[in-house]
Amino acid sequence: MLLLYILSLLTSQAYLSPVTKDALFQYIDDHQNDYIQRLKDWVAIESDSSDPSKRNQLQHMMQVTKDYILQLGGNVEMAELGEQEYSPGRKLHLPPVILAEFGNDTNKPTVCFYGHMDVQPAKKEDGWITEPYTLTEKDGNLYGRGTSDDKGQVLALLHAVESIKKIGLPVNVKLFIEGMEEVGSQGLEQLVEEKKNTFFSNVNYIVVTDTPWLSVKPGITYGARGNCYFLIEVKGARRDLHSGGFGGTVYEAMSDLIYLLDLLVDVKGKILIPGIYEDVLPLNEQEKELYKGLEFNLDELQADTGVQTFLHNTKEELLMHRWRFPSLSIHGIEGGFSGSGTKTVIPAKVIGKFSIRQVPNMNPSVVEKQVSDYLENKFSERKSPNKMKVNMVIGAQPWLANMNEPQYLAARKAVKRVFNIDADMIRAGGTIPIAKNFEEVLGKSVMLLGIGGPDDAPHGQNEKISKFNYIEGTKLYASFMQELTSF
Incomplete structure (x- = not known):
């Protein structure tokens, strides 16, 4: 089908942009209902990693993810992590980690994407306006547990792989998807160590698909506190x-x-x-300048949180003390x-x-x-x-990356290509242990390229992802893979 789009664009007088971009984006737009339906199916699986009674559903979620990757043509290994001592004398099988691969061309760079399939607990009586495990579309948003953290972001990536494979993957893609992130990623650091000379040996870049933007403007995260x-x-x-x-x-x-x-x-x-x-x-002048251009509204933050007075009065001061x-x-x-x-x-x-x-x-x-x-x-x-x-x-430990590394430059170009604006370069006030672990154990460049919104409430009631972020985020991941080939 995508080849038909390419032919039609080539013969169209309105054609101005690179054919691969227009055809790729059109394909994604035309399949967005399929993408939303798949997210609905995945949200319905109650993969709460903190609840031992739902461990079977978590195991099922990992199998469903594996099956879809196989459907896309990927090679998959399920790495077992053993057992978890949930309480004295009681053990549960840990969900396996998905190690998947698309392409193995030594002339292409290899990028590994990380994500997770487990979710936080959720009950309707906690204050949800919708059933937490039933995807509900309302006011341009897709509500449901895991829509933003992290099923929606992982699916956007997988849909990007699906769409771009129609015209040929420009890079080798690897996937590292776990099921225990919400409760501490038990066994993950050891697995990274074990696989550093095999699965990760040819990886050039690592991208974490589990982060929000600071505002409605797309953001690329280059640091996090410990x-x-x-x-x-x-x-x-x-x-x-x-x-x-x-x-x-x-x-x-x-x-x-x-x-x-x-x-x-x-x-x-x-x-x-x-x-x-x-x-x-120490804070230097170059870093100071970054904060001035960031899109961030204190009034909106007050309205969202109900906090009337913050400890700091300006955008720059508040973000510095947050990051x-x-x-x-x-x-x-x-x-x-x-x-x-x-x-x-x-x-x-x-x-x-x-x-x-x-x-x-x-x-x-x-x-x-x-x-x-x-x-x-x-x-x-x-x-x-x-x-x-x-x-x-x-x-x-805290984590801080070099914003001038190739994958950051490629991500900036991808944001510009999809949204026609420059990305905000942001940091996270929270802690992302896996980013530091990847950096230390593998010695690889790590970047957080998420598509979550600033008000998605990923750990709270009424978690959602906007339909715009979900579909345009798919285009972002596809464009990033294309842009990475120029560095």
């Missing part, structure tokens, strides 16, 4: 105590914990731990009483949870020592007889 996640445990009595019998007579663990948590960050968001800012990569400066957030307290109603308990043990999003050139091991030393000193000053322990349970 994450040091801490637990502070404070232990007092041997058991929980009644406040009527013991209130005013004991050193309470909860009071000690709240005291320590209050010493971590001030009201303006400044981290109070000594030395924490010493290793932050390229460290932040500390307190997440919760485990222990004591947190249910509805009243209960006059003095908890014997409590655990505070907080994280520091660190940036280049901060080192997680250095951050761990800074935090531990600071909290131990402050607890000593309090002179409480309770026991305090600090533990860093996550130490994911």
